[in-house]
Amino acid sequence: MTLTFLGASHGIPEPHRRCSCTMVTIGERIYFVDMGVMAICDLTDRGLPVEAVKGIFITHMHGDHTNGLIHFADLISWYYTASDPEIFLPLLEGKEIIDSWIALSCHATRDLRYKQVAEGSVFDDGFLKVTAVRTQHTKSSFSYRLEAEGKAVLFTGDLRRPDADFPKGLAKDADLIICEGAHFPATEYKPFLEEASPERVIVNHYAPWNIPHIMELSKALPDLHITMATDGMEVNL
Numbered sequence: 001m002t003l004t005f006l007g008a009s010h011g012i013p014e015p016h017r018r019c020s021c022t023m024v025t026i027g028e029r030i031y032f033v034d035m036g037v038m039a040i041c042d043l044t045d046r047g048l049p050v051e052a053v054k055g056i057f058i059t060h061m062h063g064d065h066t067n068g069l070i071h072f073a074d075l076i077s078w079y080y081t082a083s084d085p086e087i088f089l090p091l092l093e094g095k096e097i098i099d100s101w102i103a104l105s106c107h108a109t110r111d112l113r114y115k116q117v118a119e120g121s122v123f124d125d126g127f128l129k130v131t132a133v134r135t136q137h138t139k140s141s142f143s144y145r146l147e148a149e150g151k152a153v154l155f156t157g158d159l160r161r162p163d164a165d166f167p168k169g170l171a172k173d174a175d176l177i178i179c180e181g182a183h184f185p186a187t188e189y190k191p192f193l194e195e196a197s198p199e200r201v202i203v204n205h206y207a208p209w210n211i212p213h214i215m216e217l218s219k220a221l222p223d224l225h226i227t228m229a230t231d232g233m234e235v236n237l
């Protein structure tokens with residue numbers, strides 16, 4: 001499983017850091033966690049087929065995690081029509097809104113496979129298993145655990161703060177934990193990362209003010225490999 005950070009910024013773009021989007025590649029199959037960027041442009045840059053996208057997992061509906069989804073849904077509605085991913089939305093009302101927007105452009109919309117995210121097992125196509133747990137960031141927000149090829153990755157998604165909603169159950173035995181870094185000092189992760197003790201931690205979605213706290217977290221937990229995500233960064237598990 002390879003993760004490619006296409007957007008590692010927080011709620012707004014930073015220089016050379018776009019909004020949230022991570023591409024997950026398993027063999028020839030592609031998945032996304034959040035889509036705050038125009039992901040088809042990134043696929044095209046890399047020579048990857050849009051038809052290879054099998055699943056899109058949105059953590060919550062804030063624009064920095066979803067603004068690329070309308071672009072994606074629009075293009076697969078009328079051009080890349082062989083592309084048929086399952087699209088997991090924390091609020092399924094988003095489907096009507098995206099369909100209405102696309103209808104304004106006079107393209108015929110086709111039925112895309114939107115699904116409501118719920119707690120528990122949400123996806124298993126024989127290659128990737130995804131499990132979701134609610135967080136308290138919005139009225140419908142989720143953390144995801146992705147499992148493939150014997151490895152497990154936790155995406156915290158946006159949280160209220162770790163002592164309120166860090167997804168301990170999903171963190172258990174994870175090889176990699178991807179923590180958000182926009183809403184509280186990253187040092188608040190310390191007891192939870194100590195307990196989960198993953199091989200690697202990547203702080204993603206971080207605001208500039210949090211960088212000193214991320215460094216402090218890294219110093220406080222020298223046995224964990226803690227780094228910050230940057231756009232284009234690839235991680236192989």
Ligand SMILES: [Zn+2]
Nearest residue numbers: 010011064158
């Ligand atoms: Zn966010």
Ligand SMILES: [Zn+2]
Nearest residue numbers: 060062137158
């Ligand atoms: Zn958010």
